[in-house]
Structure formats: structure tokens, C-alpha cells
Amino acid sequence: MSQDHIKEYWEQQAHTHADSHWASWGDHWMIDLEIETIGKHIGPHDHVLDIGCANGYSAFRQAELRRPAAITGVDFASAMIDAANRSNQNRSDATTLDFQVGDVRALDFADSSFDVAYTTRVLINLPTWEQQKQGIAECLRVVKPNGLVVLSEGFWEPLVLLNAMRALKAMPPLVEHDFNRYLKMSSLDLLLRDRDLPYTVEDFSSIYYLGSRFLRELVTDPSAYPGFSNPVNERFFHLEREFSGGGFGIQQAVVIRKPAG
């Protein structure tokens, strides 16, 4: 299966939404949680690679918040990179930012080039587990020994858990976007164990998903609180930052440390 129609979709998103977070996703609460979670792994001297950076929205936020030495963004949609380059003009960040067209399955960087590499909802766009594994291998290749790969991706197991709860209340199941293929945590665990790669999982969206994708419909009239910018989502965003965990968060961050030797 080719990724051509997926690429066309993202090219169009870039034309429609320019520098807005909407180019990637409307759920700005989740985007804030992703940025916060990934940012904890970025230090001031790091050279960071944001793979599937879209229009650079998150890379610019990381530059403001974490001020690493440099962030390179790559995306296979050239209109996304054009949008990122436009936004990058006239900025005066301490961080050096550059953006270029590139594909997570074959990154155009030498081995061990970066301190930290991250993906955010990018591997889920790859149509097979084989291609997803290839993307993960590329992330690991370009990171320095002892460096970090953060995969902030959508996972299948929490989707099943949320849908089981929804089924109990006769709510329709949540479905993946037609071209997404959520990662299976069980397969990723096997892969990483097999390669002796130590990793941790950061469940940073459970309370938010439970609130915004279940309780909102259960205890309110959801038509009174449509979309993402509503007070219910906002409340659960704040609760997420106080309490986390539970396994309901479709977005989880897998943090892999590349062995030193």
C-alpha cells in the first residue's frame, strides 16, 4: 500500500491551515500535553530532530519553552515544510531551527547525528507494521549513543479499552482516521525487548481521554460542548496535569534510550 493519498491529505492540510495547529490536529489540549511531555526530554545543549514536524507548530513551541541548541524538522509533505520555513523567517529564538523535506522511513542524516529524535502521531500514518518498524529503526539510527527517541503515538490497546467502556453505555465506538494505523504496545514491547532497548512509557493522556471521549458524552449533553474548545475538555486537560495514568490515553509516549556501546 502506498502512502501517496496520505501525503496528498497533509499537503492539503498545509494549504488550508498554514501555520495553525489545525494543520495537524484540532485538539489543542492534546497538542499542549504532547509538547509538555516531549519537552521534558529536551535539554539546553541538545540538537533535536522533529520527524513529521508538519508546519513546525510544535518545534517552535519547543524552541520557546525548552530552548535547545538546535531543532531540525522534517516532513514528507513539502507544503508543510514551506509553511514551517515561512514561519521561521524573522524569528529570533535562541534555538537554531531548520526544516527540510524528508521521510521517516529513510532519513537523510548520518548515523548518530542527534541527541533527541521524536515523532508525534507520525508512525501511525505508515500503512504497515513493517514500515512502522523501519521508521523506528531510522529514528534510532540517527540518534547518538545514549541519546533518546521519543515516540508520541496513537496506540491500539487504549482505544479498545475506551471502546469497551463506551459499549457498556451503548455509545458508538471511536474509530481511527481511515489512514491511521495505531501502534500495538504489545508488538512494540516485543520489538524493543528483542533488541535490548530500554524504554519507559509515559501515559500522559488517560484522564483527558476518559473525560473528553467518554464522560463528556455520559454526563453532559455533548451538543452543548462541541469540538475541542469546550469547558469539559479544558477541565480534563487540567485534571490530566494533576493525575495521570489508567491506560485510557490513546496517545502515549514511548521513550527509548539508545545504548551507549
Ligand SMILES: C[S@@+](CC[C@H](N)C(=O)[O-])C[C@H]1O[C@@H](n2cnc3c(N)ncnc32)[C@H](O)[C@@H]1O
Ligand atoms: C498528525 S500530523 C502530526 C504533525 C506534528 N508531528 C505535530 O506534532 O503536530 C502527521 C505528520 O506526519 C507527516 N508524515 C506522515 N508520514 C510521513 C513520512 N513517511 N515521513 C515524514 N513525515 C510523514 C505528515 O505529513 C504530517 O505532517
